[in-house]
Amino acid sequence: MLIATAMILVGFIVLIWSADLFVAGAASIAKNMGMSPIIIGLTIVSIGTSAPEILVAITASLSDAGELAIGNAIGSNIANIALVLGVTLLVAPFMVHERCMKTEYPILLLATLFVGLLIIDYGLSPGNGWLMIFLLVVIIGFLLRKQYKGGNLREEAEDETETALTPKKAWLSFLLGLALLVTSSKILVAGAVLAAEALGVSELVIGLTIVAIGTSLPELAATIASAMRGHTEIALGNIIGSNLFNLLAVMAIPGIVATRTLDPSVITRDYFTMTLLTLFLGIAIFISRRRQKSSPGHSYLGRILGALLVSFYALYYYALHVTT
Helix, strand or coil: CCHHHCCCCCHHHHHHHHHHHHHHHHHHHHHHHHHCHHHHHHHHHHHHCHHHHHHHHHHHCCCCCHHHHHHHHHHHHHHHHHHHHHHHHHHHHHEEEEEHHHHHHHHHHHHHHHHHHHCCCCEEHHHHHHHHHHHHHHHHHHHHHHHHHHHHHHCCCHCCCCCCCCCHHHHHHHHHHHHHHHHHHHHHHHHHHHHHHHHHCCHHHHHHHHHHHHHHHHHHHHHHHHHHCCCCHHHHHHHHHEEEEEEEEHHHHHHHCCCCCCCHHHHHHHHHHHHHHHHHHHHHHHHHHHHHHCCCEEEEEHHHHHHHHHHEEEEEEHHHHHCC
8 A cells, every 4th residue: 555655646746747847848839830729739738648548448458348448538538527627727717718619619519429329329349430530530630720721720829928948848848748747647547546456446446437537637737737827728628639539539449449339337327427518518618708798709717617517526426436
């Protein structure tokens, strides 16, 4: 238990430091390339912070534990919205420009509904998996094309006032931060699993909770760091982008490796919870935009929403405990 505690503490400390390094590099890359922070958050940052989920998916699928990978993807998406965004808003509430939500959020919602239709028969086949990967490529291509074709998103990059690092230092900071993020999250997860096993917690609960939270820690650290540094578009873009990658890449991997038959509770409990949270986020942003008369075109995401999201996550944990 002492070793597990030490691993958790070391992993957490390195995670926090590397997240700041990672975000600073990503923000500078966005500025140096003339790209908007929301696009960097949706692509580079979300790919990087989704690396733990991708690694878990590949390892679990090749070890004939595909349901662990699927549960991790869904559990991480639930954690990203309810825990990551919730805690971030409790620490640093922020404003979101409506431009960021006219395209990115609807894409996430449609992808959530689309994947739900694919697995509604409690099966995930190689054909489904490749279709999900193809959709992800199309979405990234569409967003990048929109970035370079229109001028709206570029304005967001011009709004950033912080001095950017030189290209060499920016990429060094980004890559070093990414490497440390992945390494520290793996150390923390390993320590948490050891602690759970020592306390007699079942493997199913470990997969749905500790592994999901552990692989979401990079998103949590990067999102809080982004919000506190004023890069709110990276913060929100990271959550939306990570959820897209979890849905269309992480969940696709076990299906590509072999056809999977899903436990009914994955659809009725976990996927339903994830979809409900996604809808709730959109409604909250819309209501906030309607009420924000002092800053038209913006939505204020505050501590009340953060408290609601964290409370929702606690209720989900309770439901897991009761049903398992």
